[in-house]
Amino acid sequence: MLPRVIATRYVTPLREGGSLPGLMEADDLGLYVVKFRGAGQGLRTLVAEVIAAGLARTLALPVPDLVAIEVGADFAPAEPDEEIQDLLRRSVGLNLGIDFLPGSLDFDPAAFPVDPQLAGRVLWFDALIANVDRTVRNPNLLQWHGLRCIDHGATLAFHHRWETADAFAGRPYDAGMHVLLEAAPDLAAADRDLAPLLTPEHIAAAVAAVPVDWLPDDPAIGDAAAQRDAYVRILGARLAARDAWLPGVEAQVRAGRPPAPPARERMAFLRDGD
Ligand SMILES: Nc1ncnc2c1ncn2[C@@H]1O[C@H](COP(=O)(O)OP(=O)(O)OP(=O)(O)O)[C@@H](O)[C@H]1O
């Protein structure tokens, strides 16, 4: 279970985040980056955040602590910005709070060397959970007493389509744009050290931490208990199927970053809405 707190103050929006997270104070006097249940990305992103952070903690990868934060109906009317007012109105209830890391800096690979061991562990973890959001452009790593991994809402994409979710186990992971690709990640060491840590019990514990409120009945898969079973089964299957996806990531590490497309192609790519 995630610890529960009650929001007492909306401090400020974090406009650098695509989902418009907000900084809130809670009744434990803590400050939290709040990912709102009413954001366009939906409840599944909150579920992915909780499961990924639980797995990361089992693997001794640094992630900020999480809480479930209760947001009351009295915040929206007090907010002058209409977009935030709407978001707060849609988010009454239980939201995700991420321990705010004061003074943290966005990760800059040029300024902050990451050793091959840590790079390998982060890349292995991202490949396991299929994290598409750890790129050069959007690293989702913070520098704060070392490195902190954040923003796992776009992982575990299988839960957006349960009908095909079992295929996730062997799905290749594209590490071409991973921010740590050029830090000489030692994937072999990561695999040797990390895989044995993720026992079925640890996976189940990470899944059990998701509040039941974020697992409403889903016709494609069933109630919260059925969903939890599916997460545990599919993550266990992906772990067991490393032969299907890890060699591909190792090959990408050996090959290094693919060359940037020539300028003209790049312009077309940008025009297409990137
Ligand atoms: N725990 C934290 N402590 C301090 N700052 C944080 C924390 N979590 C997030 N931030 C800051 O807020 C920004 C947005 O957070 P995050 O990436 O989790 O949100 P998001 O809406 O999913 O963003 P996007 O989808 O645009 O990547 C981060 O890049 C970072 O600068």
Ligand SMILES: [Mg+2]
């Ligand atoms: Mg982000």
